[in-house]
Amino acid sequence: MTVRLAPSILSADFAHLARDVAAAEAGGADVIHVDVMDGHFVPNLTIGPPVIKAIRRAATVPLDVHLMIDNPDPYLSAYVEAGASMLSVHAEVLPHLHRTIGAIKALGAKAGVVLNPSTPVSAIENVAGDVDFVLVMSVNPGFGGQTFIPRALDKVRTVRAMLDRAGTGAFVEIDGGVDLTNIARVVEAGASMVVAGQAVFGQPDAAAAVRALRAAAVAGRVDVG
Ligand code: DX5
Numbered sequence: 001m002t003v004r005l006a007p008s009i010l011s012a013d014f015a016h017l018a019r020d021v022a023a024a025e026a027g028g029a030d031v032i033h034v035d036v037m038d039g040h041f042v043p044n045l046t047i048g049p050p051v052i053k054a055i056r057r058a059a060t061v062p063l064d065v066h067l068m069i070d071n072p073d074p075y076l077s078a079y080v081e082a083g084a085s086m087l088s089v090h091a092e093v094l095p096h097l098h099r100t101i102g103a104i105k106a107l108g109a110k111a112g113v114v115l116n117p118s119t120p121v122s123a124i125e126n127v128a129g130d131v132d133f134v135l136v137m138s139v140n141p142g143f144g145g146q147t148f149i150p151r152a153l154d155k156v157r158t159v160r161a162m163l164d165r166a167g168t169g170a171f172v173e174i175d176g177g178v179d180l181t182n183i184a185r186v187v188e189a190g191a192s193m194v195v196a197g198q199a200v201f202g203q204p205d206a207a208a209a210v211r212a213l214r215a216a217a218v219a220g221r222v223d224v225g
């Protein structure tokens with residue numbers, strides 16, 4: 001299994017985003033993870049389409065935009081137009097999840113559904129065949145630098161098995177508290193895209209941090225063959 005690394009700019013220096021994105025890319029980042037927060041769904045506010053547009057100009061890899069907002073439907077096109085190649089929405093806020101996934105795909109982006117730590121995998125069983133990826137939260141969303149919730153490993157396994165049954169080639173992404181001490185285990189559990197904020201931009205050398213995460217992830221990859 002190839003592991004893709006997705007540094008989260010939430011822990012970057014917002015006054016030097018282009019510099020920090022370039023450092024992550026120099027270390028081998030596969031995508032840049034962008035956290036959008038609305039102050040309602042999560043207790044924090046971040047950025048919107050204009051800043052994503054600016055990051056799009058600075059980055060050379062795809063942007064993975066994680067929408068932590070209550071009412072994403074009216075804004076999907078704005079985020080794709082701003083430069084999101086991957087767009088994920090939370091299952092907790094969407095009564096018509098199937099419709100939203102279809103809308104994201106119709107805009108030309110990869111469609112992802114996100115599960116909070118307290119949300120059961122069963123909530124997305126009926127869209128397992130429709131999504132391009134499932135993002136498993138291993139912290140309660142809202143802030144970078146939180147502690148990894150170990151139960152997320154079982155959830156990654158359950159989601160991976162569900163997607164295998166659906167047989168579509170969709171992948172599992174994991175987000176929250178991933179660092180050098182646990183990245184091998186999340187990969188072994190079945191996550192093939194790994195978000196890391198503090199473990200990249202909270203380190204003195206972001207490029208070196210991405211390289212170290214990849215080296216540590218290889219242990220997990222070898223375990224699954
Ligand atoms: C949390 C965000 C994460 C966050 C991860 O709400 O969705 O993407 O930036 O940061 P770390 O890796 O520091 O937990």
Ligand code: ZN
Binds near residue numbers: 008033066
């Ligand atoms: Zn995120």
